Amino acid sequence: MLPIMRNSKTKSIVITGHSIGGAIASLCSLWLLAYLQHISSSISVLCITFGSPMLGNQSFSNAILKERWGANFIHMVTKHDIMPRILFAPTMPHIAQLNSLLQFWQFSMANPSSLGNLAMQVTDGDKAELFSFVTTYLHHAATQEGVEGFFRPFGSFLFVSDEGAVCVESSAAVIKMMHLMFVTSSPDSNK
Numbered sequence: 001m002l003p004i005m006r007n008s009k010t011k012s013i014v015i016t017g018h019s020i021g022g023a024i025a026s027l028c029s030l031w032l033l034a035y036l037q038h039i040s041s042s043i044s045v046l047c048i049t050f051g052s053p054m055l056g057n058q059s060f061s062n063a064i065l066k067e068r069w070g071a072n073f074i075h076m077v078t079k080h081d082i083m084p085r086i087l088f089a090p091t092m093p094h095i096a097q098l099n100s101l102l103q104f105w106q107f108s109m110a111n112p113s114s115l116g117n118l119a120m121q122v123t124d125g126d127k128a129e130l131f132s133f134v135t136t137y138l139h140h141a142a143t144q145e146g147v148e149g150f151f152r153p154f155g156s157f158l159f160v161s162d163e164g165a166v167c168v169e170s171s172a173a174v175i176k177m178m179h180l181m182f183v184t185s186s187p188d189s190n191k
């Protein structure tokens, strides 16, 4: 038995993570859901991710729906965040400073004042190139219903911007929102 469950007062477990940590939180939650189901436990699991990259394809998403685990997942996605969208591009462009660029993108949302060294390694050209690269594939994914091989969202998505928030559950609608919100931003608006 897991240590957290030795306490008989445990009624629910919340698992959370940011960016790649969000994908890990989802995997962790799936493992836990399967485990709790196996031991017929009534403890509930809620997974809340922030800016998590996509995790699996259509079959993966279907399997989660079939187990009725979709409602256990809430994914927060902000308007300009490239991380939840990046895996719609099957490969990455050959941008010399890609790693710095991704870190820049991530930190610029979390803590704009601490960019210092990173910002110096990132050019506007590189930023624009990565932005348009991801936008192209996102457009493709949003307009080609049910194309195999694409990553497929599961669970509820909460899209957040300055104007407010909207919750979307259908995976096709999630991909469309990912695309629409991103194209109405720009490589420089992620501040």
Ligand SMILES: *[C@@H]1O[C@H](CO)[C@@H](O)[C@H](O)[C@H]1NC(C)=O
Pocket (backbone or CB within 6 Å): 057, 058, 059, 060, 148, 149
């Ligand atoms: C999803 O990925 C798994 C593992 O790679 C593969 O077996 C399956 O055929 C894929 N499903 C779709 C719909 O692409």
